[in-house]
Every structure is written in structure tokens, then in C-alpha cells.
Amino acid sequence: MSLKNVNKPETNVVEIEFTSDKAAFDAACDKAYKKNVGSISVPGFRKGKAPKHIIEKMYGKGVFYDEALNEIVNPAFADAIKDQDFKMVSQPEFDVVSIDDDGVTFKAKFYVKPEVEITDYIGIPVTKTVREASDEDADNEISDTQKRNSRQVEVTDRAAQDGDIVVIDFDGYVDDKPFEGGKAEKYNLTLGSGQFIPGFEEQIVGKNIGDEFDVNVTFPAEYHAAELAGKPAVFKIKLHEIKFNELPALDDEFAKDVSEFDTFAEYKADVKAKIQDRYNKQADGEVEEQLINALIEKLKAEIPEPMYVAETENFVRDFDGRLRMQGLDLKTYFKYTGLDLDALRKQMRPQAERQVKTRLALEKIVELEGIKPTDEEIAAEYDRIAKAYNMELDKVKEMVDEAAIAEDVAVKKAVDLVKEKAVVTEKAYEEPKTEETKAEDAEAPKAE
Structure with a gap:
């Protein structure tokens, strides 16, 4: 088994020719014969007793070829590319070039990751909205808890x-x-x-x-x-x-009932701190969104369609998984929404395209910056996944290859780098205007 030649007929497409030797092909034909002989009728022989060469003479020499070729093509392909650095993003399409005394020559065509360029990812300007949790925010949240306990x-x-x-x-x-x-x-x-x-x-x-x-x-x-x-x-x-x-009274007893605190003052302070944490995370998320938008704008790459298709299917599978966790499935979802699978794919396509572009940009930054995760960071990521999915750590390690974990950790470090190097301008949060406040603004006298 060997790789004969490699061609790149178009951008992000690779075609290769590779071989499987005659011994492997003959063995696969023998296996196909033994599997199917019992179902083949040959005059003068009981079912299952006709010799292979008699069947080939009656039905044609290639009677077992299709099954034999399917048997050997994937192992031969894997062997042919094992020393190559093809970053495949699609399943290969196989064709048979020839079958002769030396064996079988196959052709495979597949898509690979595109060449990527990205510059100016250091010092991206972003705006961060700073919002301070107020006593009123805490009071409103406590009021909701009070109503739930009425x-x-x-x-x-x-x-x-x-x-x-x-x-x-x-x-x-x-x-x-x-x-x-x-x-x-x-x-x-x-x-x-x-x-x-x-x-x-x-x-x-x-x-x-x-x-x-x-x-x-x-x-x-x-x-x-x-x-x-x-x-x-x-x-x-x-x-x-x-x-x-x-409604229950807002006192120390209420705090003990709904929290781990002994006094209402401690409980309220904790509620306010948690609200502040939410505001901070929201602000960080908005900054990250701006940075991702900027990276996508700076990305230069001819992205092959199969990458978008594959990521769209990932989104559909994830969505189906979330539905099943709620006791539903896609069939039920389609029934109540009037959508079908094609419509769902179309709906999820923009998210998938964004994800593909984001990942390519960040992977390129990993390469340019020489980012490498430590063993401790990889171990921590395994641990995070195990806790998130309530799985045994060893089971996670069996299911998820360390190289994939390392790649994910490196990409997260690239995000952290871009955030750390961003030029951040802070602005104070403003409450969104209601129809009433808009009307008040319109009626307010303007300075001459």
C-alpha cells in the first residue's frame, strides 16, 4: 500500500492516487466469496458449494470486486496518508483507477483547511459598558424571591x-x-x-x-x-x-429561609454582589463579541463549503441533544414549529459560518503566537468537562483525544491574549429609554 501522487486541482481540494497490493485485494475477494457463496445459485452445485472460479466464470470475474474494494479502500487510504499533513475537512470521495496484476489503484478527492491570514489582532479597540449594581437592583431581585415564597x-x-x-x-x-x-x-x-x-x-x-x-x-x-x-x-x-x-416579612428569618446567611443585611449584600458579578460577565461577553467580530473582519481565507456544512450539522446535532434533555426531539419540534430539517439548517447556517470563521482566526493566532497549553491546563480542561457532564474523568479521557483538548485550550488562550491586548474604552451603563422617557425627552425645552 502506498501513495503514488498528489494533485491540487483547485483551492482547498486535494486529489491523491494510492494503491493496495494484489495480496490484499485477493484476500478481500476470497472473503467476499465466503460471505456470499451460500446465496449464489450455480447449476450442478448445491448452494454454498460452488467453487469461486466457477462463480466468476458464470457471473463475471468482477462478481466479488465491489465488496472487496469496499473492504480494502479505507485501510489503504489511511496507510497512504499517515505520513502526510493533510488537514481534511470532508470525507474522501473514492474512485477506482485500475485493477491489474500489481493490485488496485484508487483515487481519492477531499477538501482541506484553507490557508489563513490574519493581521492587526493586537490592540483591537473595543468599548466596555460598566454597570454598577445598585440597592434598587438588589431590592428588585429580593422582591421576586419574596413573591416566590408567598x-x-x-x-x-x-x-x-x-x-x-x-x-x-x-x-x-x-x-x-x-x-x-x-x-x-x-x-x-x-x-x-x-x-x-x-x-x-x-x-x-x-x-x-x-x-x-x-x-x-x-x-x-x-x-x-x-x-x-x-x-x-x-x-x-x-x-x-x-x-x-x-408576602413574608423581609427580615433575618426570611434570609435564613432563602439563603445560607443569618441576617438580612448579609443576604442583601450577597444578592448585590451576585448581580454585580452578572453585570461584569455580561460586559466581558460584550467585549468578547466585539473582538470576535473584529477578528472575522480581519480574517482572509477561502473557506470550503464542506466546513460550513459540517459545522451546521454540528449545530443541528447539539440542538437535537438539548431537545432530548427536555424530553423532546426534532420530529416533535418540527410538528409544533412548522419547520423541517432544511429550514432548521438554513436557520443555523449563519451561526455555523460565524463559528467556522472564528475558529480559523483563533487557530491562526495560536500558530503565529506559538501558543502551547501546559500539561496542567490540559488536565484542568479534562476535569472541567468531566464535572460539566457529570462523567468519570477516565471516561472523558477515553472519549476525547488529548490533541483535541490541547487544541481547544490553545484557542481559549488565543482569546485571552486578544482580550488582554485589546484597547478598552469604558462607558457608563445607561438605562434603555421607555416610551414614557422618550416622550419626556421630546417635551423637554431645548437650550437656545
Whole structure:
């Protein structure tokens, strides 16, 4: 088995010719004969008893060739390229060039990684948004935790008010006729939630348990059910229960219940610190996003299509895996979204292209900077993967080749280098303007 010649007929494409000797080919033909002889009918012989040369004479010399060629082509290819530095990015396409007394000559065509250029990756200018966690931020998060730890209390001595949870029967009519979805019994509705159409919840405020009454509303003109849009409706209501969420006091006992801290002050300080950590990570993520965008702009490479196709398939497989972790699969996802596999691939293609370009840029920086991971860094990455997937360390090492781990660690170090050398301009975070603040800005007097 040997490599005969190498050609590069087009950019990022390699064609090679390689051989498999006659002994290997003959052995593969014998194996194919033994496997299939039992299913071949030859007059004058019982099934499974016809000699190989008789079958070849009757059905043609090449009767076992296809199976034999499939048997030897991959080992021969692997042997031919073992000393070559082909960075393959596609599966090879095989053809048979010749079969003769010396053996078999094959041709293989495959795509390889492109030549990459990247410059000016040191000192990339970026903007970092600095956001300080405030007491108000902490109070808002604590308020959410307080609501999650509330308990429902039945109301018996007053009328319904905004914020209460009411249990109602309702029966809706448009043009004196019931309509689909307009009826329910013992329905839980939080007043003021905006769950129902405008005007509905407000007319329950002030009512008492046992009251039966009408609610008169008009469906919005843009209502999703066209047959109801813009039409007046009457809902007949019966009020069964009134409840409200009783919030726990924000004190040391609350802190002990929801955290590892003994005092409310310690708990609040921890909440604020965690919010600050989130803000910092978000800011770092935005900086990294700017740097990646810049690297992609600076990248020069003719990227072969199979790289994009392969990465798109990786995205699809990862997405399928995440669905399965939630008890779903692609078939179910397609059913509920109306998408199909081609549409999903099209949706994921831009992300895949970005990932391919990012990886090529960073791998080139690894090469240019001579970045090499240490044994300790490789061990730490193995450990991180084992913990992330809750797997035994030895199992991870069996599944993931050390060279692949080393490459990933080197790429992460390249990211760190680009971040460390970036020229960062900090700016203070500004709250996004609401419609109300936009209106206030518009009405504010302008300086002459």
C-alpha cells in the first residue's frame, strides 16, 4: 500500500492516487466469496458449494470486486496518508483507477483547511459598558424571591381588589351567541395582570364572593381571532373565591429561609454582589463579541463549503441533544414549529459560518503566537468537562483525544491574549429609554 501522487486541482481540494497490493485485494475477494457463496445459485452445485472460479466464470470475474474494494479502500487510504499533513475537512470521495496484476489503484478527492491570514489582532479597540449594581437592583431581585415564597390566603371579609386572585366561572357571548374559548369554570385570574382583554378584570374589582354579574367589553380591533376582532361581548360571571398572596416579612428569618446567611443585611449584600458579578460577565461577553467580530473582519481565507456544512450539522446535532434533555426531539419540534430539517439548517447556517470563521482566526493566532497549553491546563480542561457532564474523568479521557483538548485550550488562550491586548474604552451603563422617557425627552425645552 502506498501513495503514488498528489494533485491540487483547485483551492482547498486535494486529489491523491494510492494503491493496495494484489495480496490484499485477493484476500478481500476470497472473503467476499465466503460471505456470499451460500446465496449464489450455480447449476450442478448445491448452494454454498460452488467453487469461486466457477462463480466468476458464470457471473463475471468482477462478481466479488465491489465488496472487496469496499473492504480494502479505507485501510489503504489511511496507510497512504499517515505520513502526510493533510488537514481534511470532508470525507474522501473514492474512485477506482485500475485493477491489474500489481493490485488496485484508487483515487481519492477531499477538501482541506484553507490557508489563513490574519493581521492587526493586537490592540483591537473595543468599548466596555460598566454597570454598577445598585440597592434598587438588589431590592428588585429580593422582591421576586419574596413573591416566590408567598402563600395564598383566602379572603372572606371584603370585596375583590387589584392584585387579588379570583376564582370565577365565565360564559361569553357575542351577538347573543356563545363563542369558542369563551367559557370556563373555576378559573383562577389575577386581577390587574392584563391576562384578559382590556376592561374585563377592572369590572371584577369591588365584587364579593357569590356575586353573579355581567362584564361588558369590546374585543381589540387587532384581536387574533378575526371573527371576534372589534366586536362587543358580554361575559356572565360568578365569583366563587377571592385570594391574595401574603408576602413574608423581609427580615433575618426570611434570609435564613432563602439563603445560607443569618441576617438580612448579609443576604442583601450577597444578592448585590451576585448581580454585580452578572453585570461584569455580561460586559466581558460584550467585549468578547466585539473582538470576535473584529477578528472575522480581519480574517482572509477561502473557506470550503464542506466546513460550513459540517459545522451546521454540528449545530443541528447539539440542538437535537438539548431537545432530548427536555424530553423532546426534532420530529416533535418540527410538528409544533412548522419547520423541517432544511429550514432548521438554513436557520443555523449563519451561526455555523460565524463559528467556522472564528475558529480559523483563533487557530491562526495560536500558530503565529506559538501558543502551547501546559500539561496542567490540559488536565484542568479534562476535569472541567468531566464535572460539566457529570462523567468519570477516565471516561472523558477515553472519549476525547488529548490533541483535541490541547487544541481547544490553545484557542481559549488565543482569546485571552486578544482580550488582554485589546484597547478598552469604558462607558457608563445607561438605562434603555421607555416610551414614557422618550416622550419626556421630546417635551423637554431645548437650550437656545
